[in-house]
Amino acid sequence: MLRWIILIIIILVIDYYAFQAIRTLTKNYIIYGVYWLASALVIGNFIYYYSNFVRGESFTSGHGYAIAFLFALFVPKLILILFMFGEDIVRGVLSLINKMSKSNPNNVAYSTSRRGFVSKIALGIAAIPLASILYGIYQGKYNYKVIKHVLHFEDLPEAFNGYTITQISDIHSGSLESKEKISYGIDLINEQNSDAILFTGDIVNTKAEEMNKWIDVFGKLKAKDGKYSVLGNHDYGYYAYGGDVDLNAENQRQIEAVHKSIGFDLLLNDNRQIEKNGQKINILGVENWGASRHFPKRGSLKEASKSIGENEFNILMSHDPSHFDFEEMELNKTDLNNHDIVTDETNVVNFNKHIHLTLSGHTHGMQFGIEVPSLGIKWSPVKYRYPKWAGMYEVAGKFLNVNRGFGYLAFPGRIGIWPEITVIELRKGSKTA
Known part of the structure; x- marks a missing residue:
């Protein structure tokens, strides 16, 4: 009071x-x-x-x-x-x-x-x-922007030269309202005609039931090589059920069923191979792993990559961008309400197997900021919490893309940081070639 x-x-x-x-x-x-x-x-x-x-x-x-x-x-x-x-x-x-x-x-x-x-x-x-x-x-929350990147890799299998991936993230279905506007966004994703669609987590705000009325809309997503997904921090039920292990487990079971209903292949510390002309690339997906002590740490790169060889081409889906290059000193080994599984995880950059491209979301760009690419202006208050908060980054020859999110949370709008559909084209060879 x-x-x-x-x-x-x-x-x-x-x-x-x-x-x-x-x-x-x-x-x-x-x-x-x-x-x-x-x-x-x-x-x-x-x-x-x-x-x-x-x-x-x-x-x-x-x-x-x-x-x-x-x-x-x-x-x-x-x-x-x-x-x-x-x-x-x-x-x-x-x-x-x-x-x-x-x-x-x-x-x-x-x-x-x-x-x-x-x-x-x-x-x-x-x-x-x-x-x-x-x-x-x-209007701003429906002002979908298609952002395209072309990435060059010397060791990309030849069969995947020109391969395209569409990334979406942070649907937050509990906040969504207009089926007409959301359907327009889905159509825009399909218009990219990418080979694969990767969704990097937070399909709901708190509960699996929020997605029920949107399954038919998101079920229209199409990609010839499949649709892959991971969980985000909002997908475990912690924000709704706190430390109730049984309710959290049931909520996650329902979330997994939602992904299946949409046609997503949900990767829970696992991987899949996409093959073309006898060559392959690996799609890895870890459960949520964030450096903050407030978010679940269920992700395991070791588990997700245990069946992968040393010199293979790997694309990772990990919801929280802090997983990419967090400093060990940032970690707090205390768990979240005693139900967070803290692993002995290292960051992606230092992992012993080469992760060529990591796809994340989570930040939403705070749904507020200023971006004028032609002038090199890119700012949001969220940068003070997440140094890598939106767009493409490169560290030690490894790439991270942080998607600004498809939906919105809490504040029902976006100011200057628009909802994003990312299209990434993979090319073999060096950028200067």
């Missing part, structure tokens, strides 16, 4: 201070009423969804929109506050100077005029994040 009281007090302080910009520009009490009514409705809706939220319930679209409306209302107000507070400081300094110099100490008209000008500028700038948030909620 105390945390709710503190939160409400903070929100009301923000609201009241931002309101001063409105009051400076108009004396219309109808506008005042609309301002406070909108705040009351948004705050009330947020409290409704989260005051009684308990672990074990699915995170619904209603919960997501409660967060979204709160952001849409208060991020612009925070910008207003910055401008108004800055203007208050300037006015206070000028007032102090006037009093000290005894020159024109009562220039109220000048102060009021300046206050009105600053309020107009602040409102105009605050409208930018408001528009961005609203766009992200209603």
Whole structure:
């Protein structure tokens, strides 16, 4: 209860201070009423969804929109506050100077005029994040982008020169809404006509049942050499059932059935071979393995590769990009609610068998950031948690692609970081050849 009281007090302080910009520009009490009514409705809706939220319930679209409306209302107000507070400081300094110099100490008209000008500028700038948030909620989350990479490998089997893979990740079906928009995304994936489709985890938010109404939609995915998948941290039921071993096990059984219904070949620390003209490449899939102590560590490269020879071509699906090159000192051997299986895992880069390409997801690019490829601009706050957070990376001749995700979680939208369909073409030879 105390945390709710503190939160409400903070929100009301923000609201009241931002309101001063409105009051400076108009004396219309109808506008005042609309301002406070909108705040009351948004705050009330947020409290409704989260005051009684308990672990074990699915995170619904209603919960997501409660967060979204709160952001849409208060991020612009925070910008207003910055401008108004800055203007208050300037006015206070000028007032102090006037009093000290005894020159024109009562220039109220000048102060009021300046206050009105600053309020107009602040409102105009605050409208930018408001528009961005609203766009992200209603259009940005469906603004699918096909991102293509061409990778060269000297040891790629000749038969696979020009081989294409489509990667998707982080469906988060419990957040999805429009079947029409999602079907468009599925059609866009199929239009790439890739040889194989690889899905790198988080098919749900919390429970397997979230995927039931989407099986027919995702079941339309097509690839001539098959569709392969792994689990992500959200696919184990921990967020719903905590440490209940039986409920977690049942949820995972249902998740595995969902993958099969869609036509995914789910790899649980296992591998498959794709053969062409007597040559082959290996597709490995590990269960979730993340360097953070908060996420399950069930993945085992040793188990997934135990039937693989030393000089074979390997593509790995591992949901969390921290698996790629984590530092040993980052590991915390304590488990998650005593049901996380901590392995003696090393990172992908240092693994004794060569993993040519690792495919991950997990970060979503935080669903917020700025990317302007033509100017070399690529930024999201998530980079401070995951240095490798989106796109293609290379370390010691090994590649990692971090997909920005197909769906969305918590905030029901995307701002600047759009949903991604990755197409990777494998080519034999050096890049300079």
